[in-house]
Amino acid sequence: MYFTKYRLALSLWLVCTPLLAQDGLDGFLQTQAVVKLPISETYTHRYQLAQRFYVTDDIQGFQLxxxxxxxxxxxxxxxxxxLALGLMYRFRDSFDRFGTDEVRLIQHLVLxxxxxxxxxxHRWRAEQxxxxxxxxxxxxxxxxxxxxLxxxxxxxxESYLVAHTESLLSIGNMQRPQWDQRFTLGLGWLIGKKTVLLNSLEYRVENFNADSRQRLFLFTSLNLSL
Amino acid sequence: MKYRLLLLIGCLCLGVTFGQEKREWERRIERSEFPDSALELIIPYLDGANKIKFYLERDQDKRSYEVKLKKRRLRYSIEFDQHGVLEDVEVRIREVDIPNESFEAIRSDLGQQFSAYRIRKIQQQYPNINANPQEILKKAFQNLLIPELNYEIIIAGKEAKRYQTYEFLYNAEGGFLNKRIVRPIDKDHVLY
Structure with missing residues (x-):
């Protein structure tokens, strides 16, 4: 029974890989590890490390x-x-000659x-x-x-199903306002008492109010609660 | 390419960690796995019902069976012990469905126990106390207010700066019967 679920996830991955090579559709793979640390009954810390790879044009491999x-x-x-407050640092300058590093401040409310x-x-989030x-x-x-499930x-x-839809609005002096929309479908497993493995597929339409771009993401996440 | 292989191997290796701990759990089962004696009792009430689901619950050495269904816009939960004997029938209701006097007594009791609380679920419970199970089922599906019924209320209560989920049991007059801590329903398996 358990290997059937892995076969499903593997099939999802193998099916998606050819999709990533479609014209006008950029493909990405993101792997992440998350550690959740309860400080008290009501206050928790979460630490996350994520790596993103893009699919090269010839679909021969992934580039960090x-x-x-x-x-x-x-x-x-x-x-x-x-209610949550967060901070993120993105290391991109060293890997992508067209990108720059980023510091991100996060505030969100979850109901x-x-x-x-x-x-x-429902999640409302503001980022700087x-x-x-x-x-x-x-x-x-x-x-x-x-x-x-x-x-x-x-x-x-046991496994669970998760689906998201997210709307994003980016505003700043650097660019015109940009609207994005994301759709995500994921399959996760509670593999240990406090360990979750999640595989999900995300379709993004970026800047659909102007010059839209389509992106497909495959996420694999390992979440551990201490 | 090599990253894809590494990831695959990682996913496959994690599979060996399954099922190494004893656990309490519940799972959905097929109708054919439900005890025959229990099924015979509820078959007349499945007519016209939808969202019918059968569950097996295991709590250490104890096993029980539950069927959930929706009929005439009401959600029912019928529980049987491992031998297929009816334990109780529960119907999901709202606050307005509880008689005023009974609900005031309940609110008063909860107010004394918690600085703040939120009612998550209320169920009208028809226990099988030395009664004819067919009679219990008939009364429950007619949604009758009988003296023997209880109110089972799931509460998120705040005490000493933390929230805990409780299951309270009150009788038909709103008198306190029992309180127990329940496993939190909202698990943090999905990160938001």
């Missing part, structure tokens, strides 16, 4: 584009409401509701993206749905 290091401090205001087995989550050339402000709203609650060894 950037490495992100981030921290998020989250406070539980109510049982279904969280969740779980009437039955399915959970609905600081580049050497200037600062970009980005506002984001994400609506998510997740549900366990084997029962009413997620138990160890």
């Amino acid at each position: 584009q950037q490495i992100d290091l981030s921290h998020l401090s989250s406070l539980k205001i109510r049982d279904n409401l969280r 969740s509701n779980r009437p039955e087995n399915t959970r609905f989550v 993206r600081i580049f050497p050339d200037g600062t970009l402000h980005r506002l984001r709203y994400r609506f998510s749905v997740d549900l366990p 084997q029962g009413q609650n997620l138990n160890q060894g």
Whole structure:
């Protein structure tokens, strides 16, 4: 049963790889590791390391584009409401000659509701993206749905489905206002008592109000709670 | 290419960590796995119902079966023990469905226990106390207010600066019967 799930994830990956070579569609692979550290009953820290690769034009391999290091401090205001502040540094200058490093400040609010087995989550996020050339402000709203696949609650060894849709607005002196839209579908497993493996596929339409670009991301994330 | 291989190997290796710890769990099962005696009792009530789901719950050495369904816009949960004997029937209701006097008594009790609380779920419970299970099912599906019924309320309560999820049980008059801590339903497996 467990290997069937891995076959599903593997199939997803193998199917997506040819899609990444389509004209007008840029392909990326992002792997990340997240460690969540509860400081108290209501306050947690989250540390994340992410690597992003882009698919080369000849689809022969992946090229490292950037490495992100981030921290998020989250406070539980109510049982279904969280406020978080975060900081991220993106190392890109060393890997991508067209890109620059970035410092990002993050603030977000998360509201969740779980009437039955399915959970609905709203996330409002504001980011200040600081580049050497200037600062970009980005506002984001994400609506998510997740549900366990084997029962009413997620138990160890079981899988879950998660889907997001997110709207982003980037504003700054550096560029004209830019609207982006993202759609994500993921399959995750609670592989250990506090360890989650998540594979997801994300389709992005960037700057759809002007000169739109399409991007396809394949995410693999290992999340560990201490 | 080599990164793809490394990632694949990583994913496959993680598979060997499955099932090495004893755990309490519940899972969805097929209708055919449900006890026959229990199925016989509920079959008349499956007519016209939708979202019918069968579950097996295991709690250390104890096993129980549950069927959930939606009928006439009401959500029912019918629980049986491992031998297929009816334990109780629960119907999901809202605050307005509880008689005023009973609800005031409940609110008063909760107000004394918590500095702040949020009601997440209320269920009207018809326990099988030495009664005919067919009678219990009939009363539950008619949504009758009987003296033997209980109110099961899931609360997120704040005490000493932290939130904890509790299950409270009150009788039909709003008198306190039982309180227990429940495993948090909202797990942080998805990072938001």
